[in-house]
Structures are given as C-alpha cells and as structure tokens.
Amino acid sequence: MAMLEINNLDKSFGKRKAVDDLSFSVREGEVFGLLGPNGAGKSTTLSLISGLQRPNKGRVTVGGINVGEDSLRAKALIGVVPQEPAIYPQLSARANLRFWGELNGLSKKELASAVERALTIVGLTDRADERCSKLSGGMKRRLNIAAGLIHSPKLLIMDEPTVGVDPQSRHHILETVKELKAQGTTIIYTSHYVEEVEQLCDRVAIMDHGKLLSIGTLPELLGQAGEYQELIITLRTTPESILPVIQALPWVQNAVVTNDVLAILTANAELALPQVFQTIVENELELAEIKINKPSLESLFLKLTGRTLRD
Numbered sequence: 362m363a364m365l366e367i368n369n370l371d372k373s374f375g376k377r378k379a380v381d382d383l384s385f386s387v388r389e390g391e392v393f394g395l396l397g398p399n400g401a402g403k404s405t406t407l408s409l410i411s412g413l414q415r416p417n418k419g420r421v422t423v424g425g426i427n428v429g430e431d432s433l434r435a436k437a438l439i440g441v442v443p444q445e446p447a448i449y450p451q452l453s454a455r456a457n458l459r460f461w462g463e464l465n466g467l468s469k470k471e472l473a474s475a476v477e478r479a480l481t482i483v484g485l486t487d488r489a490d491e492r493c494s495k496l497s498g499g500m501k502r503r504l505n506i507a508a509g510l511i512h513s514p515k516l517l518i519m520d521e522p523t524v525g526v527d528p529q530s531r532h533h534i535l536e537t538v539k540e541l542k543a544q545g546t547t548i549i550y551t552s553h554y555v556e557e558v559e560q561l562c563d564r565v566a567i568m569d570h571g572k573l574l575s576i577g578t579l580p581e582l583l584g585q586a587g588e589y590q591e592l593i594i595t596l597r598t599t600p601e602s603i604l605p606v607i608q609a610l611p612w613v614q615n616a617v618v619t620n621d622v623l624a625i626l627t628a629n630a631e632l633a634l635p636q637v638f639q640t641i642v643e644n645e646l647e648l649a650e651i652k653i654n655k656p657s658l659e660s661l662f663l664k665l666t667g668r669t670l671r672d
C-alpha cells in the first residue's frame with residue numbers, strides 16, 4: 362500500500378515555482394530519499410505533505426487520507442523533523458518531549474513511556490534532564506528528531522537532519538533512521554548528501570527546480586547513470602577559461618567547476634585523464650588532488666542537469 366501519494370503538486374511563491382507538477386508515491390515501510398541541491402524545492406514539498414502549506418494545485422494523500430480535506434486526521438499520522446530545531450532551550454530534553462507529546466494529544470498515561478522511548482531511539486537518555494541550551498548542536502538535532510517521533514507517527518518526514526552536525530551525532534542520526542525502519546516506520550529522508558541517501562534509502566527521487574528528474578531504487582538509478590565515472594580534480598587556481606577547453610575534450614561528457622574543483626563526467630576515465638592532464642599542463646595550472654568516483658547518484662545528477670549537487 363502507498364503510505365504517501367502526491368499528484369500533480371504545484372506551489373509558487375510570487376512568480377517563482379518552488380514545486381512544479383510533482384507526482385510520486387512512497388510505499389509503506391520504505392525509507393524514501395528526496396535528493397536535490399539547495400533551492401530544489403525539497404522543504405516546500407515536505408511542508409505541502411505535512412499540511413503546513415497548501416498547494417496551488419494537486420493532491421496529497423497520507424495513509425489514504427486526503428491532507429487537503431482532512432488535515433487533522435492526516436497530521437496525526439505524520440511526524441515532522443524540520444531543518445531548524447524547535448526546542449525550548451531553558452527546558453530539559455525530557456520536558457521538551459513531554460510538551461511535544463501533549464501537543465500531539467498523548468494522554469498522561471501514554472506520555473511517560475513515549476518520552477522514554479523517543480529518548481532511547483535518539484540516544485539521549487543520559488542527557489535528558491539537562492537544560493537543552495547545554496546540549497551540542499548535534500544533540501539538539503537528535504532531540505528534534507525525538508520530538509518528531511513522540512506520537513509514533515506512521516510517516517516520519519526528515520528535512521536535511523544531518524546538515525552542520527558533528528560526525529558522532531551524524532552517525533547516531535543515520536542509525537536512528539535504520540532503527541525506525543526496522544520498527545516499520547515509513548520515512549522520507551531529505552538530503553543533498555549522496556552518500557547518506559545511498560546508504561539509507563530503498564528508493565530515491567531526484568529533484569531540481571521543483572521538478573522530479575528521476576525516481577527509482579538505487580540500482581535502477583545507478584543503471585541510469587550508466588557507465589559514467591566522475592573525475593574530481595582539485596587545482597590551486599582555476600581560471601574560468603579552462604572550462605570550455607575541458608568540455609571540448611574527447612571522452613569528456615560534461616564538466617563543471619566549483620571553487621577550484623573540476624568535476625568531469627566521463628565514460629572512460631583512463632582515456633579522459635591524459636587529455637585533461639595535458640590541458641592542465643598547457644595552461645600552467647597546479648594540481649592539488651585527483652579522485653575517480655564510480656557511477657553514483659552524484660554522477661547521475663551531473664548527467665541529468667550538467668551541475669553538481671555540492672554547493
């Protein structure tokens with residue numbers, strides 16, 4: 362059964378279309394990745410799903426309930442973890458979670474066990490009685506996740522939960538997603554980090570400029586990336602003029618430059634590399650690092666858009 366279905370969703374802010382005729386569905390129990398660069402329309406899509414914003418057009422159904430028609434019943438099924446933590450810094454983690462639990466209609470009886478369960482899942486039990494202002498940024502993010510799952514939602518929506526967090530909390534957050542999946546929660550995991558999406562997600566939708574570019578399981582999407590590899594070349598300085606020269610080389614499918622990092626999409630790294638080297642030498646540029654990446658969601662995005670997901 363589809364846990365979430367969205368059909369022909371449109372959302373504009375003034376003349377800007379943030380979400381443009383978007384349709385996809387998420388199956389019960391899967392971790393579904395929403396991958397796209399900053400400004401792609403991911404957060405807007407999530408707020409249309411959770412009923413925080415209304416679409417200009419289209420329909421969202423969660424667990425068979427139309428969010429536009431019966432938003433209260435739909436919202437009871439959804440947990441939201443927004444990008445910005447919504448936490449009272451003066452209160453403890455436990456008190457924050459109690460507050461969120463009450464807000465979500467949990468009874469006194471349900472509340473205590475729900476709070477402990479949420480604390481355990483995100484690994485904050487031993488810090489639960491300290492003021493939140495004393496927690497690290499990553500711990501606040503984890504508390505934010507606990508708040509989103511306090512009422513045991515069927516569908517948990519996470520908006521870039523690992524941006525700007527320390528490696529330990531990041532690891533915790535990824536483990537939390539796996540744990541929740543094992544417990545049967547359906548999860549929408551939004552990110553612009555390819556590695557996370559590749560590690561966690563059963564299926565992935567790639568979006569850009571409000572539109573769906575591609576959707577499928579990881580093997581399906583990597584199949585679309587084809588045999589393409591990505592050459593990542595870091596230079597000491599990168600003059601703008603180098604890009605058209607690189608793009609015109611044989612075996613170079615596409616190339617972009619961001620902050621002295623040249624990303625080149627190629628069907629054959631062995632044949633492209635000598636040509637790229639020669640160009641670098643001829644232009645008297647200094648090389649800092651070279652990496653060859655296997656086909657990935659990153660190289661698929663580059664193939665589809667001519668741009669990289671990285672900022």
Ligand SMILES: Nc1ncnc2c1ncn2[C@@H]1O[C@H](COP(=O)(O)OP(=O)(O)O)[C@@H](O)[C@H]1O
Pocket residue numbers: 374377378379397398399400401402403404405406
């Ligand atoms: N409340 C808003 N008012 C005006 N423009 C907005 C608003 N929210 C988002 N946008 C615009 O919509 C586009 C998509 O934004 P967003 O959904 O936040 O993308 P993402 O989460 O993928 O980074 C961007 O161009 C953004 O500037």
Ligand SMILES: [Mg+2]
Pocket residue numbers: 403404405444520521
């Ligand atoms: Mg966003």
